[in-house]
Amino acid sequence: MERHKKILEYTLSSLFRRRYKNLALIAVFGIVVTVLSSILFLTHSLKSEALYVLDGSPELIVQKVSGGRNDLIPLDYMRRIQVIPGIGHVVPRYWGYYYDSLTGGNYTILGIDQDVKELKLLDGRVPTGNGECALGKGVSDARFAGIGGELVLTDSRGMAVSSRVVGVFTSESDLLANDLILINKDEVRSLFGMPPDKATDLDVGVYNTSEVSNIAQKIKRLLPDTRPITKNEIIRTYDTVFNWRSGMILTMFFGAIIAFCILAWDKATGLSADEKQEIGILKAIGWETSDILEMKFWEGVIISLTAFLTGIIIAYAHVYFFGAFLLAPALMGWSVLFPPFRLMPYLDLYQITVLLFLTVIPYVASTIIPAWKSAITDPDVIMRG
Amino acid sequence: MRDETSKQKGMAIHNEARGFMDTLIVTENVSKVFNPGMPDEMKAITDVSLEINKGEFVVLKGPSGSGKTSLLGLIGCMSRPTAGRILINGRDVAKLPERFLTMIRRKEFGFIFQQFNLIKGVSVLENVMLPLFPTDAMISDIKNRAEGILEKLNILHKKDFKVQRLSGGEQQRVAISRALINEPEAVLADEPTAHLDTKLSEDLIRIMQELNQEGKTIIIASHDPLVYEKPFINKLVEMRDGIVKEVTAR
Numbered sequence: 001m002e003r004h005k006k007i008l009e010y011t012l013s014s015l016f017r018r019r020y021k022n023l024a025l026i027a028v029f030g031i032v033v034t035v036l037s038s039i040l041f042l043t044h045s046l047k048s049e050a051l052y053v054l055d056g057s058p059e060l061i062v063q064k065v066s067g068g069r070n071d072l073i074p075l076d077y078m079r080r081i082q083v084i085p086g087i088g089h090v091v092p093r094y095w096g097y098y099y100d101s102l103t104g105g106n107y108t109i110l111g112i113d114q115d116v117k118e119l120k121l122l123d124g125r126v127p128t129g130n131g132e133c134a135l136g137k138g139v140s141d142a143r144f145a146g147i148g149g150e151l152v153l154t155d156s157r158g159m160a161v162s163s164r165v166v167g168v169f170t171s172e173s174d175l176l177a178n179d180l181i182l183i184n185k186d187e188v189r190s191l192f193g194m195p196p197d198k199a200t201d202l203d204v205g206v207y208n209t210s211e212v213s214n215i216a217q218k219i220k221r222l223l224p225d226t227r228p229i230t231k232n233e234i235i236r237t238y239d240t241v242f243n244w245r246s247g248m249i250l251t252m253f254f255g256a257i258i259a260f261c262i263l264a265w266d267k268a269t270g271l272s273a274d275e276k277q278e279i280g281i282l283k284a285i286g287w288e289t290s291d292i293l294e295m296k297f298w299e300g301v302i303i304s305l306t307a308f309l310t311g312i313i314i315a316y317a318h319v320y321f322f323g324a325f326l327l328a329p330a331l332m333g334w335s336v337l338f339p340p341f342r343l344m345p346y347l348d349l350y351q352i353t354v355l356l357f358l359t360v361i362p363y364v365a366s367t368i369i370p371a372w373k374s375a376i377t378d379p380d381v382i383m384r385g
Numbered sequence: 386m387r388d389e390t391s392k393q394k395g396m397a398i399h400n401e402a403r404g405f406m407d408t409l410i411v412t413e414n415v416s417k418v419f420n421p422g423m424p425d426e427m428k429a430i431t432d433v434s435l436e437i438n439k440g441e442f443v444v445l446k447g448p449s450g451s452g453k454t455s456l457l458g459l460i461g462c463m464s465r466p467t468a469g470r471i472l473i474n475g476r477d478v479a480k481l482p483e484r485f486l487t488m489i490r491r492k493e494f495g496f497i498f499q500q501f502n503l504i505k506g507v508s509v510l511e512n513v514m515l516p517l518f519p520t521d522a523m524i525s526d527i528k529n530r531a532e533g534i535l536e537k538l539n540i541l542h543k544k545d546f547k548v549q550r551l552s553g554g555e556q557q558r559v560a561i562s563r564a565l566i567n568e569p570e571a572v573l574a575d576e577p578t579a580h581l582d583t584k585l586s587e588d589l590i591r592i593m594q595e596l597n598q599e600g601k602t603i604i605i606a607s608h609d610p611l612v613y614e615k616p617f618i619n620k621l622v623e624m625r626d627g628i629v630k631e632v633t634a635r
Binding site: 001002003005006007009010013017274277278280281282283284285286287288289290291376378379380381 | 491516
């Protein structure tokens with residue numbers, strides 16, 4: 001143990017002696033780890049947030065499609081869907097997107113029933129009638145409208161519609177409700193100019209969730225101009241989108257990874273004359289090959305682990321404190337508009353471990369292997385040069 | 386002058402009393418070829434047979450390229466002979482695995498290199514302690530031992546200096562200290578006076594003589610008359626072109 005401590009101590013002093021070179025290596029290594037782990041954190045967080053949101057979403061949503069685009073769905077379709085065996089409930093949903101030219105933000109306006117008494121994650125209360133609204137934190141901040149304040153929107157006729165804010169969603173619900181405006185469903189229809197016999201889509205519940213796909217097919221056969229969307233399909237879509245986008249980013253940075261590998265290999269394999277001389281001297285004065293290799297092992301581990309941990313910490317801060325400003329436009333696309341929301345930190349230990357194995361271990365190996373060649377050579381040969 | 390003669394006589398009696406016939410190193414028909422089979426193949430030494438006893442002061446004398454450094458390196462287990470045997474305390478080391486050679490090198494020999502080969506950027510104290518780093522000795526013990534040796538060689542006051550800031554003579558003393566830290570049986574020095582002026586050379590030889598009087602075997606490779614003309618040398622091995630021409634025992 002004492003021997004290992006002394007070798008480690010010598011390694012640290014050796015690293016300090018070549019501190020500028022080592023700092024440069026740590027910086028480059030750290031940047032690559034920062035980029036890679038930022039991508040992993042961001043995509044994982046977005047996927048996790050999305051899956052968390054989807055957890056509470058309907059098993060089956062039925063939309064009407066016209067010319068390949070979404071259209072309002074006739075309420076009459078509810079009656080026709082309700083008769084299919086296995087259907088639990090069919091509830092119309094009234095919602096839409098509202099572009100706020102004042103703030104440049106896109107909001108989601110959702111109509112609720114008056115019999116919804118309370119919602120988790122809401123400060124204040126649920127709107128109970130016309131002229132009241134509950135806002136997501138992002139909307140509240142963007143429009144400077146807290147509880148008791150006023151929110152003015154423009155309806156489909158160009159008329160201003162004012163609502164009193166009675167509730168604001170808490171910050172814990174950022175992804176769920178950050179851009180959300182809850183109003184009475186009648187007000188949604190009037191805001192968007194929806195006909196009284198139509199809704200945005202239908203929330204369909206099934207008794208047996210394993211039958212969702214079959215029921216979706218039956219609905220499609222019964223109503224060919226509809227598009228039933230199951231929760232699993234949405235989950236698969238998120239997966240594909242984020243995997244594709246992260247793959248795109250990874251491809252873009254593949255060049256950086258290759259450049260790093262070349263740099264690391266070049267730095268590690270080309271032992272300087274000083275380093276070779278040092279190994280020869282250590283061998284000549286009584287260090288074994290295993291002692292030299294242990295020293296080089298510690299050297300590789302210290303540099304790579306320092307760079308790795310630094311990179312991970314910077315990536316964590318970049319994604320969860322600074323909103324991943326470097327990567328968000330590429331990975332989140334159109335959704336990078338106001339109001340912004342804070343991602344909940346998620347750490348996937350599996351991914352971090354994989355990244356560790358892909359970076360630290362190759363670097364340590366590329367430090368030990370060239371040193372091994374000098375370490376097994378007779379000191380006499382090394383010192384003669 | 387009288388003191389010098391008395392000292393030499395005293396040393397001779399001392400050596401006899403110690404059982405001067407204990408053999409430390411034996412080389413039997415040892416040859417060394419560098420880069421065998423390559424265009425730059427070089428026969429450094431050919432068929433060298435030599436005996437060095439414990440407590441002797443031996444000088445390998447010869448011009449540059451005579452093979453004395455190569456022979457010293459073989460004796461000090463720095464490299465392996467191409468042919469022949471080398472016995473250290475009766476044990477054939479030529480075919481030993483590397484880790485045993487290293488152990489012998491660490492335990493039996495202290496080596497002083499021609500260029501000193503101190504590690505730049507490292508302090509005097511740490512350079513001296515280095516040979517004992519890969520052992521289980523406590524760091525405090527090693528430090529105490531190193532400081533004791535540095536004090537003996539009058540260089541303790543510069544223990545925290547980086548070695549590149551020292552003068553040639555100071556570096557020489559650090560190199561000697563490093564060679565002594567493991568309490569070796571023999572001290573090997575390769576052209577130790579090559580970069581020193583006369584005064585420093587005499588200082589070095591005096592230190593070597595004192596070490597010899599303490600019982601250490603000294604083996605010096607040198608072509609400097611300041612070294613090989615000293616009267617207290619027990620054995621002078623004259624080499625030329627990789628061959629031992631003459632061995633003069635005094």
